[in-house]
Amino acid sequence: xxxxxxxxxxxxxxxxxxxxxxxxxxxxxxxxxxxxxxxxxxxxxxxxxxxxxxxxxxxxxxxxxxxxxxxxxxxxxxxxxxxxxxxxxxxxxxxxxxxxxxxxxxxxxxxx
Amino acid sequence: xxxxxxxxxxxxxxxxxxxxxxxxxxxxxxxxxxxxxxxxxxxxxxxxxxxxxxxxxxxxxxxxxxxxxxxxxxxxxxxxxxxxxxxxxxxxxxxxxxxxxxxxxxxxxxxxxxxxxxxxxxxxxxxxxxxxxxxxxxxxxxxxxxxxxxxxxxxxxxxxxxxxxxxxxxxxxxxxxxxxxxxxxxxxxxxxxxxxxxxxxxxxxxxxxxxxxxxxxxxxxxxxxxxxxxxxxxxxxxxxxxxxxxxxxxxxxxxxxxxxxxxxxxxxxxxxxxxxxxxxxxxxxxxxxxxxxxxxxxxxxxxxxxxxxxxxxxxxxxxxxxxxxxxxxxxxxxxxxxxxxxxxxxxxxxxxxxxxxxxxxxxxxxxxxxxxxxxxxxxxxxxxxxxxxxxxxxxxxxxxxxxxxxxxxxxxxxxxxxxxxxxxxxxxxxxxxxxxxxxxxxxxxxxxxxxxxxxxxxxxxxxxxxxxxxxxxxxxxxxxxxxxxxxxxxxxxxxxxxxxxxxxxxxxxxxxxxxxxxxxxxxxxxxxxxxxxxxxxxxxxxxxxxxxxxxxxxxxxxxxxxxxxxxx
Amino acid sequence: xxxxxxxxxxxxxxxxxxxxxxxxxxxxxxxxxxxxxxxxxxxxxxxxxxxxxxxxxxxxxxxxxxxxxxxxxxxxxxxxxxxxxxxxxxxxxxxxxxxxx
Numbered sequence: 001x002x003x004x005x006x007x008x009x010x011x012x013x014x015x016x017x018x019x020x021x022x023x024x025x026x027x028x029x030x031x032x033x034x035x036x037x038x039x040x041x042x043x044x045x046x047x048x049x050x051x052x053x054x055x056x057x058x059x060x061x062x063x064x065x066x067x068x069x070x071x072x073x074x075x076x077x078x079x080x081x082x083x084x085x086x087x088x089x090x091x092x093x094x095x096x097x098x099x100x101x102x103x104x105x106x107x108x109x110x111x112x
Numbered sequence: 113x114x115x116x117x118x119x120x121x122x123x124x125x126x127x128x129x130x131x132x133x134x135x136x137x138x139x140x141x142x143x144x145x146x147x148x149x150x151x152x153x154x155x156x157x158x159x160x161x162x163x164x165x166x167x168x169x170x171x172x173x174x175x176x177x178x179x180x181x182x183x184x185x186x187x188x189x190x191x192x193x194x195x196x197x198x199x200x201x202x203x204x205x206x207x208x209x210x211x212x213x214x215x216x217x218x219x220x221x222x223x224x225x226x227x228x229x230x231x232x233x234x235x236x237x238x239x240x241x242x243x244x245x246x247x248x249x250x251x252x253x254x255x256x257x258x259x260x261x262x263x264x265x266x267x268x269x270x271x272x273x274x275x276x277x278x279x280x281x282x283x284x285x286x287x288x289x290x291x292x293x294x295x296x297x298x299x300x301x302x303x304x305x306x307x308x309x310x311x312x313x314x315x316x317x318x319x320x321x322x323x324x325x326x327x328x329x330x331x332x333x334x335x336x337x338x339x340x341x342x343x344x345x346x347x348x349x350x351x352x353x354x355x356x357x358x359x360x361x362x363x364x365x366x367x368x369x370x371x372x373x374x375x376x377x378x379x380x381x382x383x384x385x386x387x388x389x390x391x392x393x394x395x396x397x398x399x400x401x402x403x404x405x406x407x408x409x410x411x412x413x414x415x416x417x418x419x420x421x422x423x424x425x426x427x428x429x430x431x432x433x434x435x436x437x438x439x440x441x442x443x444x445x446x447x448x449x450x451x452x453x454x455x456x457x458x459x460x461x462x463x464x465x466x467x468x469x470x471x472x473x474x475x476x477x478x479x480x481x482x483x484x485x486x487x488x489x490x491x492x493x494x495x496x497x498x499x500x501x502x503x504x505x506x507x508x509x510x511x512x513x514x515x516x517x518x519x520x521x522x523x524x525x526x527x528x529x530x531x532x533x534x535x536x537x538x539x540x541x542x543x544x545x546x547x548x549x550x551x552x553x554x555x556x557x558x559x560x561x562x563x564x565x566x567x568x569x570x571x572x573x574x575x576x577x578x579x580x581x582x583x584x585x586x587x588x589x590x591x592x593x594x595x596x597x598x599x600x601x602x603x604x605x606x607x608x609x610x611x612x613x614x615x616x617x618x619x620x621x622x623x624x625x626x627x628x629x630x631x632x633x634x635x636x637x638x639x640x641x642x643x644x645x646x647x648x649x650x651x652x653x654x655x656x657x658x659x660x661x662x663x664x665x666x667x668x669x670x671x672x673x674x675x676x677x678x679x680x
Numbered sequence: 681x682x683x684x685x686x687x688x689x690x691x692x693x694x695x696x697x698x699x700x701x702x703x704x705x706x707x708x709x710x711x712x713x714x715x716x717x718x719x720x721x722x723x724x725x726x727x728x729x730x731x732x733x734x735x736x737x738x739x740x741x742x743x744x745x746x747x748x749x750x751x752x753x754x755x756x757x758x759x760x761x762x763x764x765x766x767x768x769x770x771x772x773x774x775x776x777x778x779x780x781x
Contacts, residue, residue, distance in 0.1 A: 317739070318736075361747040363740060385772050387771060404772070407772070437736075
């Protein structure tokens with residue numbers, strides 16, 4: 001898949017229609033919520049809690065999907081599976097990628 | 113369109129982004145929205161706002177979507193509140209789990225606007241339909257309660273009007289359910305001024321108020337006319353006329369009726385539409401069928417109705433039975449009806465005449481063995497008694513303290529048309545009862561008048577011979593012939609002459625009856641002390657001699673005069 | 681319970697067949713069968729060969745038909761009754777109002 005743009009503009013287009021003036025509010029909400037989720041993921045990893053890890057990944061996956069951040073969403077799906085299958089050891093290598101994909105998505109959203 | 117107006121939707125999702133997007137979508141679709149950020153809040157908000165539909169995320173901390181769904185469904189109770197799960201889970205078995213958890217549907221993230229709208233529209237329609245049906249059910253329940261209440265009130269009114277009369281006479285036994293009238297069954301017994309007992313058992317078609325309504329005119333006419341001394345035939349004619357007027361086409365009253373003439377030991381019977389009744393002759397132990405020979409009351413117009421009764425000689429100890437078809441059609445657990453054969457067998461096998469009623473009554477209950485019959489079982493037994501055995505005699509007229517006429521006379525001339533269609537005796541009795549002193553002798557006076565009048569009519573004007581009445585077969589022949597001659601009567605008359613004088617201490621009433629007949633050789637007949645014309649016909653004369661202080665035949669014998677005295 | 685009806689070739693006689701129990705549940709259909717006739721008929725035949733049972737509401741329905749068909753001038757025959765059904769009709773003396781065959 002791997003497109004150049006971190007966002008699916010079709011989805012974003014629809015969102016702008018739906019949210020209208022409140023699109024910025026949506027982006028702000030996404031940013032603040034995602035920040036929390038990312039922190040939750042880190043904490044869960046430190047605590048060795050696969051269930052908490054799964055939940056955080058699931059949630060981030062959901063909102064990423066809703067905002068058209070496809071590649072971010074796919075990575076979250078992987079992380080969610082890791083949580084379900086209790087393979088937390090497999091997580092750390094992916095965390096850096098997670099953060100960068102998130103940054104890209106956030107930047108793209110703010111640019112709109 | 114059958115849609116809810118501005119449906120109210122509750123969104124329960126712990127993800128703020130998702131929630132925001134969904135709420136915006138819903139507002140755009142013109143829904144009124146409420147939001148909760150976790151399961152517990154969601155349940156509390158549901159209780160508070162009672163939205164029409166709930167969208168709930170499956171994966172939430174503490175109380176997850178399934179838990180929320182369960183609680184909400186419980187709170188909603190009978191109301192239909194669709195709960196739609198929001199899930200990003202991909203596996204099929206997760207979808208199945210959603211439905212198993214009591215949810216109605218699921219929505220997949222990321223949200224698809226078109227799908228969302230379609231689902232919500234569909235659920236809107238369902239909710240509306242459900243509410244319409246609930247409202248109708250409520251209405252039906254209310255109507256039903258209303259009807260039941262009305263029936264209770266009606267029943268209380270009916271109980272006051274449709275009094276049992278003399279059902280508690282000691283020679284009557286009966287079975288009637290407390291709701292008999294509402295099942296169309298009526299049993300009435302009353303005693304006439306001349307101490308005849310009249311009894312009827314009626315079965316109106318249908319159930320409920322429609323069936324019960326007919327009981328009102330039936331009762332009022334019956335008691336009114338019996339009290340005035342009308343004969344069974346006259347009463348039947350009037351009953352049919354009134355019911356024909358009042359009841360709609362298709363509604364009628366099957367009726368079995370008897371008049372027991374205690375003095376003459378004659379039983380007059382009329383059966384229109386009831387199952388065959390029974391006359392039990394206790395001396396020979398035989399059961400004579402009383403077959404329905406007429407259409408039920410209310411079907412034929414007055415000019416086509418046949419009130420003709422059948423007359424049987426009876427003796428004290430004989431019994432008459434009537435029952436409604438509820439008895440024959442009572443079905444046991446296998447659905448087999450009791451039937452006429454079992455009824456007759458029960459009667460034949462009864463150990464004694466006193467147990468005949470129980471044979472009927474208990475027999476069917478044993479057969480039913482606990483099964484509740486669909487139709488009321490009503491039955492009645494009348495035992496022929498002589499006057500001495502009657503434990504209770506009803507007084508036909510109320511006492512009045514007013515002063516009555518003390519010296520008067522009355523002439524009443526009846527011509528063929530009147531003789532054919534009219535019974536003057538109730539009116540005459542009514543006049544006599546205007547004399548307070550005569551009121552306690554009403555029964556006897558009526559008996560005297562009836563005897564004199566019927567002799568004048570039967571033997572004088574119609575010229576029937578009473579020797580025919582000395583045999584059982586001759587009986588019905590006699591009455592047949594009587595009816596024929598009366599119908600063909602074109603000339604003749606009967607004159608009644610009353611004269612009374614009296615005071616506080618005593619009085620004398622004389623009654624003279626003259627008929628247009630040839631008379632008879634009374635001197636010849638009266639040389640014998642005991643009437644020679646057979647058991648059934650001579651009793652009348654004996655009776656007159658017992659009641660009256662004086663009895664004489666005048667002229668050709670077509671004129672008879674009696675005197676009746678009273679004193680303190 | 682089923683009610684079927686058909687009109688004779690000359691259009692003058694309506695035959696109504698009642699199969700099964702003739703009781704209150706037959707009310708609507710029975711009425712429809714004689715009310716919804718295109719042209720008035722002059723005679724009616726009630727085919728009761730397969731009628732298993734007749735109750736008092738059925739008797740009432742017969743009276744309604746008779747009223748519809750002209751009351752005293754009605755020409756209604758009831759045919760092929762079983763013994764049981766015939767007995768019910770004779771106890772009620774309906775042979776005074778209908779032709780029983």
